[in-house]
Amino acid sequence: MKNSTLYKIIFSFFMFCQFGFAQVDVVYSDLVWSDEFNTNGVVNPTKWFHQTQLPASGNWFNGEVQHYTDQLTNSFVDAGMLNIVAKKEPYTNQGITKQYTSARLNSKFAFKYGRVDIRAKIPKNLGTWPALWMLGKNVNEDGAFFDSSFGTTSWPACGEIDILEHGITQSQPDNYIQSALHTPSSFGNTVNIGGVVVGNNIADNYHIYSVNWSPFQISFLLDGVVFYTYNPAVKTPNNWPFNEEQYLLLNIAMGGVAGTVPDNYVQSSMLVDYVRVYQNTTIDTQIPLNFTATIGAVTSTSVELLLNATDNSGTIGYNVAYGSTSNSMAGTSGVQKSVVITGLNPNTLYSFTVTANDLSGNAAVNNPIVLNATTLPNSTLICSGTSTLAQQGSFSTGYNYEFQTNGTDVKITYGLLDTDKVGVIAILWKQTPFTQTNMTNVSGNIFTHTITGQTLGSTIKYGVKFAYAGGLSVTSYYSYVVGSSCALQLDTFSELNQISFPNPVTDVINITSNINLDKVELYNLLGNLVLKTETNTNSIDVTNLSSGIYLISVYSGNERVVKKIIIQ
Structure with missing residues (x-):
């Protein structure tokens, strides 16, 4: 079936359409590397490397209890499927005996930017930790395939992209899968995580687990639908080590963070139908056209920039520089991009230098465009801030909030900073007694609502539900003293x-x-x-x-x- 040319053409068209409309910033459509697992027996040695060398401690990390082996019983191809098998069996290697065996495969292929699709069935046995993930090619991990030639950087400075993990989130519902990113700014018990409950049993049904990695953001998809996007507004080596090549890893770990392996455990298998990597390989020589940049909404702490350009590739890369700060992001050709610059000082003149380039580096002829804007004066009755805290759902970048007293009225303004949400509406939530009110869109993803007849000195508590295509995210409740200069507080639990x-x-x-x-x-x-x-x-x-x-x-x-x- 997999060798059918017609099947591949139909599938490629389907995937292009599917991902063309997905909530990703860059669509990658050229297949550059894959394994369809068509030949029974040993795993293709030209594409995969068995990582078996134990760390110096004699044990794998996170308290894991398995030996990784190159035995045919732990990894093999059968009936068009890669089988990675974790087993209960005593096994001695490198002078150390362990009671469980499994396999950990490194791809002999590394790449920078693109999309990975892995169609697989994932085991759910207690005590197992199946994972589909990526590491920087430059990681200095003894025994890894690229280590001897490229291993110059310690983990997590090399960057780690976990496309799928299961078994380490026992508190979550059945069929919950997790994606995560590990960086110098957040690793181990990282806060950069996203998850989703899969509708059909992951152990009995194949699903496509994907990551879309661009120079601007990393999005994770289940069956073509984005469920989490990582996109720090200002990227540094501390939070974005993802500008070097990475390679793929497929494995099942045992015990440790995944919990104790039950006494009656025998074995479990992860079945992989295919692994495919897509990039854009067509040489692009056409420069972006019709580049415009204007000022949008301005507050005392933020300035909105409205950017637009067209390009034959379909994607525009914008860069906004001011002072010592530089932000990069992707936009869609011919679609206005709202960029809100936050954390600014009140009543201050800012100069923004904006450029437009396509992903091949071709620059717009009128680069750069310089925009000047002065933030509004800081009212003594305004309190504002930026946060990522959520009481429901999650935020990939965060949101701005502002409370302003005018007489006995309070104007509440929230701006969603996430760039991976579409079709956004905002609903104001009052904590006690609970009520909800639709907010008015100002521009971009900035919404406002004024509550009237308030008593000076009284405390009000409000949050906002942002609803969008495919889900919702609700901010924390914030307490504000009416008429106060700045008395915004989170509840003790949030602190x-x-x-x-x-x-x-x-x-x-x-x-x-x-x-x-x-x-x-x-x-x-x-x-x-x-x-x-x-x-x-x-x-x-x-x-x-x-x-x-x-x-x-x-x-x-x-x-x-x-x-x-x-x-x-």
Whole structure:
């Protein structure tokens, strides 16, 4: 079936149409590398490398308990499918005996920017951690395929893109899959995650798990539909190490973060129908045309830029520079792009230098366009900010919020900064008593609503539900004292959620918090309490605890937050 030319033509057309209308910023359509797994027996050695060398500690990371092998029983092709099999069996290698075996395949192909499609069935057995993911080709991981020639950079500075993970989110509903990104700014228990519940059982049905990686953002898709996009507004090596080639990894890990493997476990298999990588290979020599840039909405802390250009490739790359800051983003040919620059100072003149290029580097003839705008004066009755906190759903970039008192009226303005949402509407939520009111669109994804007849000095609590094609995201509730210069506050629970600490740690857990902490408890993965402190301290001595993964419970008042932590 897979060798049918007609099938491939029909499929390519279907995928092009499917992804052409998906919520991705750049559509990649030229197949540059694939494995269709058409030949039974050993995995194609020209395309895949078995990574079997143990780390220096003698154990794989995250407390995993398996040996990765090149045995035919752990990875093979049969009936057009790659089988990766995790098994319960004693196996000795490199002088170490383990009770489980599995396979970890590295692609011998690396690339920068493009789309990856993997059609697969994913096992759900307790204690297993199947993953489809990518690592920087420059990672200095002993035993990896590219390490000896290109391994110059430590993890996570090499960047890690997890297309699919299952088994490490036991608190989530059945058939929940997760995608994640690991960078120097967030790794291990990273905050850069997105997930979705798959409608049809992932162990019994094939699904297409995809990532669309452009110079501007990384989007994750399930069966052609985006469910999470990573797009930091200002990209630095700390939050965006994704400008170097990456390679693919397919594996099933056992135990550790995935939990204890049950005693009656025998084996489980991940079946992969195909792996395909798409890029755009056509040489483009036509420059972008009709490039325009104008000023949109202006507040005391933000300026909106309205950009437009056309290009035969269908995609425009815009760059906005001001001061020492430079932001890049993608736009669709012929479609106005709203770019909101936030975090500005009130009553200040800003000069923005804007350029337009296609993805081949061809520049618009009228580059650059310089725009000048002065932010509005800061009213003593305005309070504003930017956040990514959500009480429902999630935000890939975040949102702006502003409360302004005018007499006995309060004007509430919210601006969605996410660029991966389409068809956006905004609904204002009042916390108590709960009511909801449609907000008025100002421009782009900026919405406002004025509530009247308020009492000066009273406290109001509001949030906003952003609804869009394919889902919704709801901001946290913010408390505002009417007539105040700046009294916006999050509820205690939200503030507690903002605690942070280095992860992993060695001897001491140093917790950073804006509020007083009443108690800290540490549990192992079996649920046993191993450490407890009831003093108001942000430094917890863990020198007497064994290395491993723990759950840390932090209390403040009647609120509690639980997070994972690794002790080395």
